[in-house]
Amino acid sequence: MIYIDFETRSEVDIKKSGAWVYSLHPSTEILCMAVKVDHTDVFLLKPEQFDGSNTNLTLFNCVNHVKSYISNGVLVEAHNAFFEKAIWHNIMVKRYGWPEIKPEQWRCSASVAAYHALPRSLGGAGKILGLSTIKDDEGKRVMLQLSKPKPRVGGFFEQQEYPEKFQTLYDYCKSDVEAEYAIANKLGGLPNRELKVWQLDQKINERGVHIDIDAVNKSLKILGEYSEKLEKELDILTEGKITTVGQRARILEWCKERGEELPGLTKADVEQALKTVEDAKVKRVLEIRQALSKTSTAKYEAMKNSTAPDGRIRDVLMYHGASTGRWSGKLVQFQNLPRGSIKDMATAIKLIKQGSASSIEMLTDDVMGFMSSAIRGMVCAPQGKKLLVADFAAIEARVLGWLAGSEKMLNQFRNGEDLYKDMASNIYRVDVKDVTAEQRQLGKAAILGAGYGMGAPKFYETCLSWGIKVHEGLAKTAINTYRQTYHHVRQLWYDQEKAAHTAVRTGNRVECGKTIWFMQDDFLKCQLPSGRCLHYYKPELKMKQNDWGESIELSYLAEKMGKAFRNGTYGGKLVENITQAVARDLMADAMLRIEDEGFNIVLSVHDELVAEIPQQTALQNPLERFCNLMAATPNWAKDCPVAAEGWEGINYKK
DNA sequence: CGTTCTCGCGCG
DNA sequence: AAAGCGCGCGAGAACG
Numbered sequence: 001m002i003y004i005d006f007e008t009r010s011e012v013d014i015k016k017s018g019a020w021v022y023s024l025h026p027s028t029e030i031l032c033m034a035v036k037v038d039h040t041d042v043f044l045l046k047p048e049q050f051d052g053s054n055t056n057l058t059l060f061n062c063v064n065h066v067k068s069y070i071s072n073g074v075l076v077e078a079h080n081a082f083f084e085k086a087i088w089h090n091i092m093v094k095r096y097g098w099p100e101i102k103p104e105q106w107r108c109s110a111s112v113a114a115y116h117a118l119p120r121s122l123g124g125a126g127k128i129l130g131l132s133t134i135k136d137d138e139g140k141r142v143m144l145q146l147s148k149p150k151p152r153v154g155g156f157f158e159q160q161e162y163p164e165k166f167q168t169l170y171d172y173c174k175s176d177v178e179a180e181y182a183i184a185n186k187l188g189g190l191p192n193r194e195l196k197v198w199q200l201d202q203k204i205n206e207r208g209v210h211i212d213i214d215a216v217n218k219s220l221k222i223l224g225e226y227s228e229k230l231e232k233e234l235d236i237l238t239e240g241k242i243t244t245v246g247q248r249a250r251i252l253e254w255c256k257e258r259g260e261e262l263p264g265l266t267k268a269d270v271e272q273a274l275k276t277v278e279d280a281k282v283k284r285v286l287e288i289r290q291a292l293s294k295t296s297t298a299k300y301e302a303m304k305n306s307t308a309p310d311g312r313i314r315d316v317l318m319y320h321g322a323s324t325g326r327w328s329g330k331l332v333q334f335q336n337l338p339r340g341s342i343k344d345m346a347t348a349i350k351l352i353k354q355g356s357a358s359s360i361e362m363l364t365d366d367v368m369g370f371m372s373s374a375i376r377g378m379v380c381a382p383q384g385k386k387l388l389v390a391d392f393a394a395i396e397a398r399v400l401g402w403l404a405g406s407e408k409m410l411n412q413f414r415n416g417e418d419l420y421k422d423m424a425s426n427i428y429r430v431d432v433k434d435v436t437a438e439q440r441q442l443g444k445a446a447i448l449g450a451g452y453g454m455g456a457p458k459f460y461e462t463c464l465s466w467g468i469k470v471h472e473g474l475a476k477t478a479i480n481t482y483r484q485t486y487h488h489v490r491q492l493w494y495d496q497e498k499a500a501h502t503a504v505r506t507g508n509r510v511e512c513g514k515t516i517w518f519m520q521d522d523f524l525k526c527q528l529p530s531g532r533c534l535h536y537y538k539p540e541l542k543m544k545q546n547d548w549g550e551s552i553e554l555s556y557l558a559e560k561m562g563k564a565f566r567n568g569t570y571g572g573k574l575v576e577n578i579t580q581a582v583a584r585d586l587m588a589d590a591m592l593r594i595e596d597e598g599f600n601i602v603l604s605v606h607d608e609l610v611a612e613i614p615q616q617t618a619l620q621n622p623l624e625r626f627c628n629l630m631a632a633t634p635n636w637a638k639d640c641p642v643a644a645e646g647w648e649g650i651n652y653k654k
Numbered sequence: 655c656g657t658t659c660t661c662g663c664g665c666g
Numbered sequence: 667a668a669a670g671c672g673c674g675c676g677a678g679a680a681c682g
Contacts, residue, residue: 151655246677248661266662293663298676321673326666328673335673336665372664396666396671452670462670494667548668561658568669576671580666606666606672 001075001107002066003036003184005176006087007169009147009156016305018331020208020314023086030091031146032170034177035066042174050096071099079122079180081108082205082315103199103206109183111198114320115190116523117535119559122179128537128557128564131182139172194532197588200595201319201327208312209334209602210382210612212651216303218355219371219378223297225357226367230288237281245292255282265289268465291368299375302332311382317604323558324580325532325588327604335605340373345651349377379603379610379652386615388599388626390646391608394419395583400451402640403514403579406488413641420444427474427481441468442478450482451579453493453572489575496578497571500524500554504539515578524556526578529636530585534577540566583607586642590630599626603652610652623648 010028012021022028029047036042043062049055052063070076078084085106092098113125123140142165146157159166190198235243242250248265255262260282262273270290277283306313313332321328329335342348351360352374357367364370381387392398397419401409412419418432424443425432435443445463454462460475470478483490492513499512509518516527524539536556544553558567569577587604594611595601599622603610609630613622623646630644 244677248678264662299664302675318674324672326672329665330674333664333674336663336675338664449670453668454670455668458670490667493669546668551668570669571667572669573671580672583666608666 001038001077001184002069003042003077003177003181004084005034005078005173005180006084007031007033007143007147007173008087011149013148013305016302018306018313018315019083019086021306021308023083023090024308028091030087031166032173034170034173035062036177036181037062037066037069042177044170044174047096050092050098067099070101070105073102073105075107076101076105077107077109077180077184079108079176079183080110080120081106082202085202085206086315103202106202107184107189108198108319109180109187111319112187112190113183114318115194115325115535116187116537117323117558118187118537119562120318121562122176122183124559124562125183126179127562128559129183129186131179131186139168139175142168143172191532193530196592198319200588200591200601201317203595204591204601204604205315205317207600207602208308208314209316209379209610210312211303211307212349212378212380213304213307213311215349215352216300216307216378218352219300219374220297220304221355222352222357222360222367223300223371226361226371227292227297229357230292234285234288237284242285245289251285251289254285258282267293291366299332299337300371300378303378306331322580324534324577325584326580326606327584334379334603337376338372339654340376342370342373342377342653345374345377345649345653348374349380349651376653377651381612381650384615385612386648386650387602387652388611388613388623388646388648389608389652390623390627390630390644392583392586392630393643393645395586395607395642396579397447397451398641398643399582399586400489400492400575400579401486402637403575403582404486404488404492405513406486409486409489410639410641413643419447423447423478423482423485426485427478438469442470442474446478446482450479451486451489452576453570455479492575493571495571496574497554500526500536500539500574501541501552504541504554526574528578528581528585530582530589530634531636532581532585534581536569544568582637586633586637586640589634590632590644593629593632594626597625597629599629 008028008030010022010025012025012028014022033045034042035045043059045063049059052060088101093100110120114120118128119125146165146169149156157165189195231244238254241254251265252262258279258281260277260279262269270286274283274286277286303313308314316329316331316334318328318330360367360370398413401413412422420440420443421432421435423446424435424439427442427446428439442463445466445468449459449462456476456479459479460470460472463470463475495512499510499517502508503510503517503519504524507519509516514529518525522538524536526534528534538557540555541552542555543550553568555566555568557564587607591601591604591609594609599611599613601609601611611626619625627644627646631642633640633642
């Protein structure tokens with residue numbers, strides 16, 4: 001195994017453009033590369049040494065050895081390998097003529113850390129694992145300094161001028177490789193199945209998602225014109241006291257001065273206030289706040305910054321981004337695109353491409369809403385191709401029913417019954433055929449919300465935030481009805497909590513339904529039906545005083561913003577973790593099957609898959625095949641009622 | 655002036 | 667038997 005780490009510099013902001021666009025830019029340069037071969041000492045190469053010159057004999061031999069190892073297929077590990085891959089392919093190979101490293105040779109220590117539910121960052125993982133080779137803050141500071149142009153004056157810090165800074169950088173680079181090695185030593189690699197999943201993740205990330213960049217540019221123009229207009233109005237309206245809609249404190253203060261006191265400025269607060277506010281100016285300010293608070297502009301900016309010359313954005317999926325194993329998003333976060341309400345996306349995009357705010361204003365008075373709705377459509381199939389999109393139907397509810405062994409719920413899904421209506425009929429004690437649309441809404445909220453132990457007060461709040469009519473008594477009835485109807489689910493909360501506690505207390509292996517809890521090294525592990533494990537680092541049981549008395553709480557070590565803290569957990573939460581994790585495993589399995597059959601996956605959004613295929617294909621009915629592959633269950637979930645449905649088109653939409 | 659923290663918002 | 671959960675990003679405020 002070879003461990004590597006690059007330090008680079010560029011005019012491009014990697015945070016904004018992503019590693020791929022960064023690595024393609026002509027201003028991007030390698031400052032140094034640290035290499036460790038197995039357990040031998042780390043050595044450092046500067047660019048002028050990449051061809052073997054300017055070195056002593058030892059280093060010269062090292063260079064040649066590493067090149068031949070790589071050509072012979074040795075494994076290469078990096079921390080967040082996508083970055084090293086991009087630099088390798090676009091700079092080491094293209095500029096310096098080094099051999100390509102094949103996809104199957106790469107390993108990533110960050111993905112291993114993430115698999116263990118540890119911090120993804122090198123420093124964070126090293127720190128929480130108690131490794132001695134932790135990152136030095138001074139080194140990091142210097143790295144950040146040397147990696148980008150000097151503030152204001154421009155130009156880079158050069159080695160001749162700042163030899164000490166460069167020495168700090170070289171040491172930092174070498175220590176990063178040592179830290180990477182230490183983490184790899186401590187945690188090992190991914191289990192075989194997960195290695196396959198990670199390799200697929202990399203394939204998808206390298207393929208990228210295609211963007212209609214012309215439409216993005218036109219959208220930015222429209223958004224710019226329109227928000228400028230509204231901000232000007234805001235400025236005039238408030239006599240310069242408020243200049244942007246993000247000025248939370250100023251807005252609240254200004255409203256108060258005019259006799260309209262708001263509890264806050266959340267979406268719901270503003271909606272509520274708009275109903276009652278008398279003052280016309282306050283009303284207009286809130287309207288503008290509402291219109292411009294949409295995150296759409298930022299999304300379009302992010303797309304523009306990260307789209308490569310070939311029209312694709314790469315590295316938008318983060319493997320095992322959530323502790324449950326779900327993917328999370330990067331750069332343009334494609335996991336939280338607004339659903340939008342545009343029916344005819346193709347026509348909407350055509351309109352946007354005409355590029356004028358006024359023509360959209362003629363169509364709708366909610367320009368920002370329209371632009372926000374159109375974001376999904378920026379993702380599109382390139383020339384000659386089309387998108388296949390499919391999603392799992394109510395996957396978490398199905399998995400929960402399956403894990404809990406609730407025959408009632410499983411049969412409802414197998415028979416294609418409407419669970420929401422049935423739930424409503426039980427809550428309101430009316431016949432299923434008499435359930436009103438409004439009653440069904442509450443039934444739906446209960447099915448979606450009550451599965452992980454939510455109590456009546458929280459359920460009441462949740463319903464309100466979803467705009468569902470409810471009162472405290474009704475919320476209580478709904479929660480009780482859910483717990484009675486699906487009592488196996490409730491039982492699962494208690495069983496999982498007990499099993500986890502027992503495993504921590506005794507160190508024994510504890511089977512619980514379809515999962516197995518056990519301790520290994522410093523982790524409490526929960527083995528899922530797929531064989532993958534959930535991880536809880538350094539678990540502890542402690543007495544805790546609650547509203548309802550004293551009880552034993554399970555907690556584990558987590559990290560946020562570089563700070564370690566104990567995260568308490570309990571039955572409902574564990575069941576949620578397991579359910580989400582199993583749904584993710586079904587997705588990962590589907591992805592492997594689908595990619596294997598020649599569909600090119602470009603996005604995965606928890607329960608939804610987007611793939612590209614040529615418009616002309618030999619396949620009879622590609623969409624049907626796609627959905628069938630997605631809904632097929634692996635051996636470990638044979639009796640889990642999974643269903644998928646989809647559509648095909650040029651522009652992505654909901 | 656740059657970094658860190660918090661809040662709010664979008665999705666599942 | 668009481669507790670919904672999982673993310674990332676942008677913007678402003680707070681901090682140093």
